[in-house]
Amino acid sequence: MAEHSYDYDVLVIGAGPGGYVAAIRAAQLGLKTACAEGRATLGGTCLNVGCIPSKAMLHASEYFDAASNGTMADMGVDVTPKLNLDKMHAQRIDAVDGLTKGIEFLFKKNKVDWKKGYASFQDAHTVKVGDETVTAKDIVIATGSSVTPLPGVEVDNAKGVVVDSTGALELAKVPKKMVVIGGGVIGLELGSVWRRLGAEVTCIEFLDEILPGMDGDIRKESRKIFKKQGIEFKLSTKVTGVVVKGKKATLTFEPAAGGDAETMEADCVLVSIGRKPNTDGLGLDAIGLEINQRGQVETDHDFRTKVADENGGVWAIGDVVRGPMLAHKAEDEGIAVAENIAGETGIVNHDVIPNVVYTWPEIAGVGLTTEQAIEKMGGDKSKIKVGKFPMMANSRAKTNHEPEGFVKVIAEAESDRVLGVWAIASVAGTMIAEACVAMEFGATSEDIAYTCHAHPTHAEAMKEAAMGVQGKPIHI
């Protein structure tokens, strides 16, 4: 075998949740590691313009909403809230600053070198980062994703009239009328923020229901809840163009199936129709790596691309490869790829990746939807059993004035093995972790039903939904 000497054992391209975690894990495993990042701060989309700042705005606006919509008054706390949007933004920026600097600290602690700049492949072991040439035995592509543009709609975040998620996090004032294009996760989370702060919000969705990919019951019920909160929906509708004049936008839209066009005015339009993998400028041609039809880098089960030789190779993880575009999925792949590079066995169970929408209440799920479970059983509904428990009948949710939602446990009828769990509840995102552990251990619904859950907690609804699979919940 030819002897080669490289600057690093591992070079990771991109310092998002996939890349920074891969770099830290590789260093922990004793590999000399560098990470290239073009952004001015570490943490990728998630920490800079995604998960973290959106949750900062969601959390703060929840307080404002609870104070202004009567929730606090119902509990004997009479307040008249006054919005200080600058301060709300300041605490968002503070959260991002603290966490991105935290990654810088972790890099130093673990001796990961940060190569500042955008990386481009020269060959399978050589990358140019700015003016520097860096060589490595193994290289991990973790370049993430960016906003999918909508033809005919030009985003200008600085102007703040037609924005993407980054612009929608930073609006300098509450729009009077906001139109959200796309009833997916970003549209509902950021639409909720501005609705709570006083905007009239309309969501235009191409499909006949919001939140594609989630369980059918969950999609329907969550839309009802959002409607009650004041978000208007136009389903089965497509936006064909947006014209901006001064500070106003005029949207043109028509039925998805075709038909007469209509127009609507807005002070702010949020384009949130999905995200696409980042591969432009990466120099994939130089290593003979093509992207697939969805723009993703293809890998095998171990995150290895087809570019490999006896000295090492090129790997890829996170939003730039197949699977849900989620931070925790990218992180787990980051750990697994580092372990695989180090010669260990890194595994991610892609069947058990939770999905959470951080609205009020939260929406969460893991595993198969009811529709997917039935399909898996060859269309035979009798081969699955479903237990459902309303949050209204959960003592803690009721006491906390959080009666909306339900938990749904889907199990295979014959084996009772849990196939999927879905929930709408104030703390559904936290509750779903129990379902993930259960499914990871191959639990049956009976296992969950006979596990002692603390009282009074929202988590008891999970136990009762599992009891419902066998038809015997206590509190309904």
Ligand code: FAD
């Ligand atoms: P990214 O986080 O996108 O990081 C990739 C990094 O690579 C970027 O910093 C980029 O600058 C850098 N890069 C790209 N090309 C190069 C190059 N050639 N050279 C050097 N550096 C390069 N997910 C959740 O799980 N929970 C949430 O609550 C959540 N909220 C979100 C809210 C919003 C508004 C958005 C937009 C996304 C949200 N996501 C959430 C999705 C989540 O942010 C992504 O799934 C996650 O960041 C993907 O991680 P990644 O490491 O693959 O890529």
Ligand code: NAI
């Ligand atoms: P999305 O894929 O979740 O939703 C996009 C929606 O837009 C879909 O419902 C789709 O049918 C609709 N759509 C597509 N084209 C349209 C058109 N022309 N007109 C009207 N509707 C159209 O994408 P989104 O919301 O942009 O988020 C991108 C990704 O970011 C998500 O898939 C998710 O992976 C990640 N994310 C995760 C979060 C979380 O975990 N809480 C929060 C925010 C983002």
